[in-house]
Amino acid sequence: xxxxxxxxxxxxxxxxxxxxxxxxxxxxxxxxxxxxxxxxxxxxxxxxxxxxxxxxxxxxxxxxxxxxxxxxxxxxxxxxxxxxxxxxxxxxxxxxxxxxxxxxxxxxxxxxxxxxxxxxxxxxxxxxxxxxxxxxxxxxxxxxxxxxxxxxxxxxxxxxxxxxxxxxxxxxxxxxxxxxxxxxxxxxxxxxxxxxxxxxxxxxxxxxxxxxxxxxxxxx
Numbered sequence: 001x002x003x004x005x006x007x008x009x010x011x012x013x014x015x016x017x018x019x020x021x022x023x024x025x026x027x028x029x030x031x032x033x034x035x036x037x038x039x040x041x042x043x044x045x046x047x048x049x050x051x052x053x054x055x056x057x058x059x060x061x062x063x064x065x066x067x068x069x070x071x072x073x074x075x076x077x078x079x080x081x082x083x084x085x086x087x088x089x090x091x092x093x094x095x096x097x098x099x100x101x102x103x104x105x106x107x108x109x110x111x112x113x114x115x116x117x118x119x120x121x122x123x124x125x126x127x128x129x130x131x132x133x134x135x136x137x138x139x140x141x142x143x144x145x146x147x148x149x150x151x152x153x154x155x156x157x158x159x160x161x162x163x164x165x166x167x168x169x170x171x172x173x174x175x176x177x178x179x180x181x182x183x184x185x186x187x188x189x190x191x192x193x194x195x196x197x198x199x200x201x202x203x204x205x206x207x208x209x210x211x212x213x214x215x216x217x218x219x220x
Contacts, residue, residue: 001172001175001176001180001181001182001183002023002024002052002181002182002183003021003022003023003024003182003183003184003185003190004022004023004024004025004026004052004053004055004162004182004183004184004185005017005022005024005025005026005184005185005186005187005190006025006026006027006031006164006166006184006185006186007025007027007031007186007187008027008031008032008034008035008037008042008046009031009034009035009187010035010042010045010046010049012187013025013046013049013050014049016187016190016191017049017050021190022050022052023050023052023053023182024050024052024053024054024055024081024182024184025046025050025052025053025054025055026055026083026105026127026162026164026184027042027043027046027054027055027056027057027083028055028057028083028107029057029059039056039073040072040073040076043056043073043076043077043080044076044077047076047077047079047080048077050079051079052079053079053080053081053103053105053124053125054077054079054080054081055081055082055083055105055107055125056073056076056080056081056082056083057082057083057084057107058070058073058082058083058084058093061085061087061089062089063089063092063093066084066089066090066093067093067096067097070082070084070093070097070102070104071097071100071102074097074102080102080103081102081103081104081105081124081125082097082102082103082104082105083104083105083106083107083127084097084104084105084106084107085106085107085108086106086107086108086109086114086117086118090106091106091117091118091121092121094106094118094121094122094123095121095122098121098122098123098124099122103124103125104122104123104124104125105123105124105125105126105127105162106118106121106123106125106126106127107127107129107164108127108129109126109127109128109129109147110128110129110132110133110143111143112143112146112147112150115128115146115147115150115151115159115161116150118159119151119154119157119158119159123159124158124159124160125159125160125161125162125182126147126159126160126161126162127162127163127164127184128140128143128144128147128161128162128163128164129164129165130143130144130163130164130165130166130171130175131165131166131167131171132165133165134167140165141171141174141175141178144161144163144174144175144178144180145178147161148161148178148179148180152179160181160182161179161180161181161182162180162181162182162183162184163175163180163182163183163184164184166183166184166185166186166189167189168189168192169189169192169193171183171189172185172189172193
């Protein structure tokens with residue numbers, strides 16, 4: 001499974017990218033707004049930090065403007081993936097950009113039927129929002145299972161399932177068990193994946209025993 005970081009905070013991205021575990025980044029208008037910076041500047045800087053796909057979302061809702069915005073965003077760097085909403089005009093934009101060789105991430109997916117439409121429109125990624133479904137007592141992970149199964153049934157569907165609106169490490173492992181291609185994680189959730197109390201306890205015991213030997217690996 002690939003890990004994308006879901007943030008527009010360049011310092012967070014730089015810190016996490018240094019681990020070698022970050023395969024891409026997803027942003028959206030809300031995350032860009034939190035950064036307080038110009039979207040073109042933010043996306044360009046992120047693209048310099050991470051080599052993988054960097055999702056930059058259009059802000060328009062009509063086809064003509066979405067297409068122009070998408071084309072402008074795609075010119076920032078070769079690894080920009082243009083993000084469009086799962087609407088009729090969004091999928092029309094997806095088809096036009098995909099046909100021109102631009103990767104597209106179709107976002108705000110909440111049903112398997114919508115995911116089929118995105119795949120037929122040539123999307124590189126589909127972003128089902130599992131947390132928001134769970135918030136309304138629906139089954140977010142059930143949607144991931146359905147989309148993965150459907151895509152596997154058709155060799156001509158090349159769209160990758162990018163699990164979004166992740167709230168906890170358990171969401172990541174469940175999505176991986178189902179065969180989702182990508183999880184996009186808030187920085188806090190990615191850091192939680194490192195943590196386990198038994199890891200901390202075991203390390204403390206090892207360090208205590210080693211200290212008692214009086215040895216130093218570097219001095220030998």
